[in-house]
Amino acid sequence: DGDLSPKIFINSRDITERKRLDEVRLALEREQELRTLKTRFFSMVSHEFRTPLSTVLAAAQLLDSSPGAWANPEKRDRNLRRIQDSVKNMVQLLDDILTINRAETGKLEFNPQWLDLEKFCSHFVEEMQLSAGARHTLNFACHAQNNGQNTGACVDEKLLRSILANLLSNAIKYSPAGGQIQCYLTFEKESVQLMICDRGLGIPTEDQKQLFEPFSRGKNVRHLPGTGLGLVVVKKCVNLHGGSIEIASEVGRGTTVTILLPKI
Secondary structure (H helix, E strand, C coil), rough: CCCCCCCCCCCCCCCCCHHHHHHHHHHHHHHHHHHHHHHHHHHHHHHHHHHHHHHHHHHHHHHHHHHHHHHHHHHHHHHHHHHHHHHHHHHHHHHHHHHHHHHCCCCCCCCEEEEEEHHHHHHHHHHHHHHHHHHHHHEEEECCCCCCCCCEEEEEEEHHHHHHHHHHHHHHCCCCEEEEEEEEEEEEECCCEEEEEEEECCCCCEEEEEEEECCCCCCCCCCCCCCCHHHHHHHHHHHHHCCEEEEEEEEEEEEEEEEEEEEE
């Protein structure tokens, strides 16, 4: 009783069972997330393929059942364009799905080579303008810090094409008829800035936090065709380059996407 020497009390609990339960809970939550993603994926794919396939079938049947449609250049070209656009949409969707799958499994290849970005981007914007037709106007401008500055950089051409295709497609899709879409390429000392600007629908502030999550779309565009995969693909392609992406958007005023890529 009179012992005043220091004493050490040890209170131990076996937390093995709690850790095991936490691991099981996390595994179940992850499994539920995967089931939800799988359900959304199949729903999206079935819808996004059904629409263009129906368009192709309707246009082909019209041309087949109406011999006069081939003789009428305007009607023939309109239906052939509908078929071409629908097929392009399906190809783009397949490319996006494959890109995401390869990125998630670590199999998305990154093969950077020196590329004249001004020439590449200019030609790509011209291609997209042909696809957009007269409903939208796409403009391209290139700026360099110094006159005569080399307009090349070491990038993966295939991934850059995927970046531009998704960003310009989004800008066209969510812009009103007659809308202007700007593509700016700016060369800085150590990096290249790519900026896509539109004056379209814009993205609600509350939806901007989920922009890079699969199948996420703004509530103001859900009545329009779309998968919610485009920005996911862009983000993964930018990350492989060691670059960054920022999005500024306001409902009713449009969206600006800014990408920064290292030159080498």
